[in-house]
Amino acid sequence: MIVHARLPDLMPPGSDNPIASYLADPDEVGRVLLLYSGGLDTSVMLRWIQEKYDAEIVTLTVHLGQPGEDFDVVVGKARDLGATDAILVDAREEFAHDYVLRAIKANAVYGDAYPLFTALGRPLIAKLAVEHARRTGCDTVAHGCTGKGNDQVRIEATVAALDPELKILAPVREWSMSRDEEIAYAREHGIPVKGGTEAPPYSIDDNVWGRSSEGGEIEDLDAAPRDEVFQLVTRPEEAPDEPQLVRVGFERGCPVALDGERLELVELLERAADLGRRHGVGIVDHVEDRIVGLKIRDVYEVPAAAILLTAHRDLEALVSTIHQNNFKRTLEDKWAYLCYAGLWHDPLRADLDAYMDSANEVVTGEVTLKLYKGSVTPVARRSRYALYDRSLASFGESGAQFSQAASPGFIELFTLQTRMARRVRSGAEDTESEER
Ligand code: ARG
Numbered sequence: 001m002i003v004h005a006r007l008p009d010l011m012p013p014g015s016d017n018p019i020a021s022y023l024a025d026p027d028e029v030g031r032v033l034l035l036y037s038g039g040l041d042t043s044v045m046l047r048w049i050q051e052k053y054d055a056e057i058v059t060l061t062v063h064l065g066q067p068g069e070d071f072d073v074v075v076g077k078a079r080d081l082g083a084t085d086a087i088l089v090d091a092r093e094e095f096a097h098d099y100v101l102r103a104i105k106a107n108a109v110y111g112d113a114y115p116l117f118t119a120l121g122r123p124l125i126a127k128l129a130v131e132h133a134r135r136t137g138c139d140t141v142a143h144g145c146t147g148k149g150n151d152q153v154r155i156e157a158t159v160a161a162l163d164p165e166l167k168i169l170a171p172v173r174e175w176s177m178s179r180d181e182e183i184a185y186a187r188e189h190g191i192p193v194k195g196g197t198e199a200p201p202y203s204i205d206d207n208v209w210g211r212s213s214e215g216g217e218i219e220d221l222d223a224a225p226r227d228e229v230f231q232l233v234t235r236p237e238e239a240p241d242e243p244q245l246v247r248v249g250f251e252r253g254c255p256v257a258l259d260g261e262r263l264e265l266v267e268l269l270e271r272a273a274d275l276g277r278r279h280g281v282g283i284v285d286h287v288e289d290r291i292v293g294l295k296i297r298d299v300y301e302v303p304a305a306a307i308l309l310t311a312h313r314d315l316e317a318l319v320s321t322i323h324q325n326n327f328k329r330t331l332e333d334k335w336a337y338l339c340y341a342g343l344w345h346d347p348l349r350a351d352l353d354a355y356m357d358s359a360n361e362v363v364t365g366e367v368t369l370k371l372y373k374g375s376v377t378p379v380a381r382r383s384r385y386a387l388y389d390r391s392l393a394s395f396g397e398s399g400a401q402f403s404q405a406a407s408p409g410f411i412e413l414f415t416l417q418t419r420m421a422r423r424v425r426s427g428a429e430d431t432e433s434e435e436r
Pocket of ligand 1: 204
């Protein structure tokens, strides 16, 4: 039996107002732009919305470099299921330049583990949804996110920020269909179910910056992920026995070359991912603090991010002062949190990006990394902006440029308060014990 959502569920009990101002009023849904992946949820949704709301559907599918996806098949399926229009946008360039590059400049990693590939993709997908909804006369944007995840926050935050007129429909939060019920619904409505009726073992999301697996056995925190989880990156124990060196060139914080060959950013990201995959690089097992309060375990495969963030961090540290290096970390954490939390359009993100751009003005040069059975290690670097002088750093004589004789004077002044605090406080303790 299929339990359809009761439409009044969109209203809190005893109220005439929807729970959020931007939720679609069931009576006013006319034409819906559905974010369509081609999977079971959004395919069932395509029919369900037509049936339930008597609405026309335009689908939007966004290419962000998902490895191995056949987008022609996805678009064809949308048409077969009754979409009046099935739009495919290849957004790889925009994703690379306006989202991934910002993340590189910000060394963006959430919870010391997650390079934010999904979190970076969602605001772009939602922005495209707004643009195409307007263009095709849609009043509502529908998506397939659940009520437990971060993605609903990211998509709805972006749509509501960019176009307060547009309404949101999130059927998975309302329809309370189990997977078996969805399959039964698909059967009844002639929706092809890819890969049979076996529940897929994991929930996957991916793009050029990484891949995540959640659910199934991964929910058992106490067990290591099974080998089958790793569909992108070679398991380190099976990676080549020979290490490989790769030289990454940067200009103003942007990766521009691999081993001296200049590449467009999208291609560079793809090539870095291929290199990393081969060497088992970028496997992350993370129990994550979601925005909606849950702790959830994710297994990530992030070969491109592992390579490029490691190289970028190394070069940036070389050309920045100690003060810049210490300060930037706190901003990076803030940037990563805003992105993770779906607040891409908070003005603070743009403020932080202005700082990131400024700090990256001098991040030009090359870093050589060694890739070997799951590890990425910087082994050499050079930059014309390096704040490094070999004659100063050397244990040998530096001549008049660095006076070692001046060091004790520096130490005396630099440690003044530390020494004084220790004296004052131990003196006070002695007096206290005398008073007792
Ligand atoms: N935990 C990651 C995040 O919140 C990955 C989410 C993957 N999304 C998905 N729909 N499977 O960004």
